[in-house]
Amino acid sequence: MENQEGKQQPHLILANKLFLLTHPDVDDIEKVRLRDEVYNAVVSDDMAPLYETLVGNGVLNLNQKVLDSMRAKIDEELKQLDEKIADAEENLGESEVREAHLAKSLFYIRISDKEKALEQLKVTESKTVAVGQKMDLVFHTLQIGFFYMDFDLISKSIDKAKNLFEEGGDWERKNRLKVYEGLFCMSTRNFKKAANLFLDSISTFTTYELFTYDTFIFYTVLTSIISLDRVSLKQKVVDAPEILAVIGKIPFLSEFLNSLYDCQYKSFFSAFAGLTEYIKLDRYLYPHFRYYMREVRSVVYSQFLESYKSVTIDAMAKAFGVTVDFIDLELSRFIAAGKLHCKIDKVAGVLETNRPDAKNALYQATIKQGDFLLNRIQKLSRVIDL
Missing domain, CATH: 1.25.40.570 (Serine Threonine Protein Phosphatase 5, Tetratricopeptide repeat)
Structure with a gap:
């Protein structure tokens, strides 16, 4: 499951297919193809936890034999991984112990067991000394975060990575x-x-x-x-x-x-x-x-209005290749939301721009802040007098 340069993470490819599978704008025929691809990807990587979730959400149909087969394969592979960890801890060095734990972390990522993957990545980190290797573990965590769109996990992992870079990297x-x-x-x-x-x-x-x-x-x-x-x-x-x-x-x-x-x-x-x-x-x-x-x-x-002090609505509509009514409705919404600085003269059919002057805006802000400061001083003076 280690990343290959130039190749997208299979899990993130799968995540995109799952997104399209539930998208309202994707054709039913396309969804049939996507469902087959998702099923094949899930089965080929023994993603039993994800399979159960997708069955529960109605995305895939349950095939109990396939699920039992995946669980048996997972148990067998976990047994082998645990034996390798035990062997490394008894007979080999720290580097081999770390590699054995990393292999188990990547296995949990492969089968899409989020909680166990994150837990095992923490164990692997405790066996890791080099900053670069710790960063690679953070990248694995970030990929898990993007697969599940877990923004809290992503945010914490990015902060953790930045702290690691202060140590080097x-x-x-x-x-x-x-x-x-x-x-x-x-x-x-x-x-x-x-x-x-x-x-x-x-x-x-x-x-x-x-x-x-x-x-x-x-x-x-x-x-x-x-x-x-x-x-x-x-x-x-x-x-x-x-x-x-x-x-x-x-x-x-x-x-x-x-x-x-x-x-x-x-x-x-x-x-x-x-x-x-x-x-x-x-x-x-x-x-x-x-x-x-x-x-x-x-x-x-x-951008269009910056070039004019005033312009007819008809001229703007022609420039954009739309109707006058469309532009009128569009601009009225953006003006009301404070996104555009102009006025509509509906009678004359003209747009008049009133771009805010930077100096005037600074002056108004200074006045407002000055009033606020004076009010605070007056309140403070009353407290001191008491």
Whole structure:
């Protein structure tokens, strides 16, 4: 179960298939194929605990003979692993003892026994001295966390990894951790931090156990578009050679990015519509689908309006290739939510921008803070007088 460079973790491939199997937008015919693939993967790795869970959830049908066979194989292999641990402790050195415990940890991960895997990883850590090897154990824990989408476990493991790096650690593992943390941030809707971590890892990406490089670039572009300003987007994404080398392989992504930067709004909306299907079917992005859709539209509307003091609603609708009613409804929602700084003159059919002045905003903030400070001083003076 040790990671192979360039190859995604089988457990995470399985997790994605399980996600698609319960997705409302996946065709029934596709779900039949996915169900067979999930069943075969579960049986081939003797994942009895996961099989029981999936049967209980109605995802798979119970085959008692298969379940009994898996349990028998698990018992036999555990017996062999325990014998190897006992032999290593009696006859071999500390390194061999650690390897024997690690093998048992990886076995529990393989059969998807979460609690026992985490428990055995702690035992293995107690037998581990080198910081690099301890980090590898944390990466195994993080993979368990992403399989079960256990964000509490992921967060604690990332903090633990950072503490380990204070003791030492090589750059390759530090760069891998950035991708793990970036995926965690993206999965918990912290797109800005995710974009920064992904961009820092573009030239050093080796985290193939999580996802392919193409998928990594997909995530990097999506998070960057709603997180970076126009200048940074040009420098770090649009002109980045690592992104240029891959972006053409991903449907709609190049047009999505470049049409936004080139202000080709009709093309942008067309590409965005194509990309939504890929975002919907991504297990990390799907929970934030509606939020991401709103954020992207907010970015593109803001960019369009920055060029004008006032513009007709009809001109904006033509620029985006949509109806006037659609733009009117869209903008009214974003204005009410404080996402856009403009006013709609419905009678004249005009949009008037009222972008906040930075100096005026600072002045207002200073006044507000000054009033707050004076109130606190007055309250304190009353207490002192008493």
